Amino acid sequence: MQQTRRPRPFRPPAGETSTRPTALPALVAGSLAAALLLTGCMGQERVCGSGRYPVKAVGNTDGQDCVADGQEPPEGYVRYPAGMVPEHVGDKWDRHWGTIVVDAEGRPTQP
Template sequence: MSRTSTARRRVRRGPGVALVTAAAAGLLTACSLSYEEAQCSDGEYPVLAVNNSGSQCLKNGEEPPEGFARYPEGKVPQHVGDKWDEYWMTHTLDENGKIVPLP
């Protein structure tokens, strides 16, 4: 094989490798972008079950029903899996509004 044919083959592979590399980088970038699922829909807010691990969403302006309470200020989960969502999986409020660990 002559030097010329080897050089041509390298040139031909170069763009293919570059395209594959660019495509892989694009896929990795797209996969690294995360989608954060909101705790509640627009116009709603989350409430926590008292002495329980449950929660629900209420329309803005509605008061929590019996057995539910508003999350303490500054400790309201905004997205599924965020810091406060994880925290409230192991904690709750008692009937006096005190934060207690779940049994």
Template structure:
């Protein structure tokens, strides 16, 4: 019994999609810095970083990242930016202590 042309096209499209996912290894996936309900924070005058619940204030000695400079994924633009910087007690961006 001959296959319907639409069935063949659908099977080809599905097979192609699955093959593409397998070959790319899900290249579009990036590990998040924090869980979706958390905000990343950094240690004041130090090299530490962590996460805090969105509705909580960071612990003393910690602060949220400056607006517009918040890392979301590991190795994204802002994660790399903060790799050698922190903020001081006045919120100024400064080099991390050695």
């Protein structure tokens, strides 16, 4: 039976430090950074999915729903004003409208 020899571990010459490249950690870190950049809004959940838009509930601060594009909001909901529509959970307009109560016309009222 023939024995196979195992490769010996790399050892630098006496007095020298290792010159063996250690690219794997750098490659992993670079890949992770690229993935985070490519995903854009990492951790930001959209208020509504594709083909839907958000609507505000009348009479309270936290009511919100999503309606299919091309459809009117159901009774008890109004559209957000143009340019003030929340897109991501926790964005500027999502936080703003979470403190506002609106009437059936979409006008802010006292809570």
